[in-house]
Amino acid sequence: MLEIKNISKTFNPNSINEKRALDNLSLTLNDGDFVTVIGGNGAGKSTLLNAIAGTWLVDSGSIVLDGEDVTNLAEHQRAKFLGRVFQDPMMGTAANMQIEENLALANRRGNKRGLAWQITPGEKEYYLEMLKLLNLGLENRMTTKVGLLSGGQRQALTLLMATLKEPKLLLLDEHTAALDPKTAKIVLDLTVELVKKSNLTTFMVTHNMRDALNYGNRLIMMNEGKIILDVSGKEKEKLTINDLLELFNKNGELNDSMILS
């Protein structure tokens, strides 16, 4: 599904702020993998996610998605493969547009956009059914502007938008970090439900070790732009928070938010 080979990325090269964010990193994701990614601040988790999403181009190496080399494709060109949810609940939706308009935009991800009407009547029914899955009552507010929704509602909607048109890969960038614990739980459960429904290949960055252990079939730990741990299946199930803490300690990358979470 996803084949990353020897990618590197250095920010602010040749300056005092030079930072090697990805260091000759390789990673292969299989169809249906649900990977949780952890690591300290600056370990490169979000950088790796952004490299896949195409926020910028990598300095070297290659990225192949679903058999297509996307290494040099712009962000909007890669979007046809990817569903994305951001850390900031405001990032994933258009605030001044209606709920159904946002869904219609998401439903056309990767399509050419022409002069056809933005929403067809048949689509509305489909969106209504999908919104019911969220259990937030949004199905009764299809023409409400998204800016009037709460952060949790917006994040749930973003999640629905990311999966509405089945992506080859779902990218979640600490998507519950900005939510209160209760809402975070709802959004996470919803994530699992939507991922299961279509058996989506998922790449979830988190700083919550418990979530990283509880969700998914595979866990990656990063440090200094490299993958320092990659476990899956039974091996991952046996993993405990103490194991992870020990690993963090060994790499001197333990931070408060991780201990507290």
Add this chain to the structure above:
Amino acid sequence: MYIVYSLSLNSLLKALPGNVAQGMLWGIMALGLYITYKVLNFSDLTVDGSLSTGAAVTVMLILKGFPAISAVLIAFVAGCLAGLVTGFLHTVLKIAPILSGILTQIALYSINLHILGNKANQSISINEHHLLLSLRDTGKAIIVALIFAGILMAILYWFFGTELGSSIRATGNNEQMAKAQGININLTKMIALALSNGIVALSGGLLAQYQGFADVSIGRGAIVIGLAAIIIGSVIVEGKRKKDHNFILMLGSAVVGGIIYYISIGVVLWLRLPTNDMKLFTAILVAIFLSIPHLSLKKKEKKDAGN
């Protein structure tokens, strides 16, 4: 005695149709500005230049014997090109929006002089040419302006309801979201800038015919008048309820805002205030309308706090 005579209501009413006509023409310009300012969220200063371009192109083509309507349509295309230049500076050369617009605007000053045959202005007489409208017949001018405003509003309402139009709105809302949905935001910005400046140039072409000449500096301060129209309009429509607004209502309010702006100017002239201070009055007027939503909100908060 003289002052009493000069402030007669009669003279104010006599000036009214002209103010309405001119206000509507600037309202058409505001429709164009609405696309960049409100929909794309892009402060585009190209308009001061592209309005003059539209006026210059229209007048020169009519002088060359083109029918007035096709001259105006070609002016629209010329305006689109000006918008594309700003779009190129911003999306390809990564120059900040305001600077991109200013650069195009400055460049257009020279280009407009060239279009006008290296003169600062060119006149067209209604006696010698067939014009769409003229200040000689304000009634007809209002009808022509109304037709153009109506057609443009219908087209814009339709366009921004299409897939392409909604992707432009998404770009204006949230670029990151737009990119994640596979929208090429460079393309959507280019289209919006072209469309916006095309409409501005078209209004310039109508204005030139109305006043009977094109002047290289006809567009000076256009952005302020356009913003005034949009803001006055939105203050009227939004008023107390800051809720959902129909897009076509917002467009219509911009045109109405233009009319109200010109009636206010008419009142200022009627009061015999010095015309040299006109721009000062304009700035004060716009500042007042800009602050109304904020001030009324404050008042409401105070009231709520009191309860």
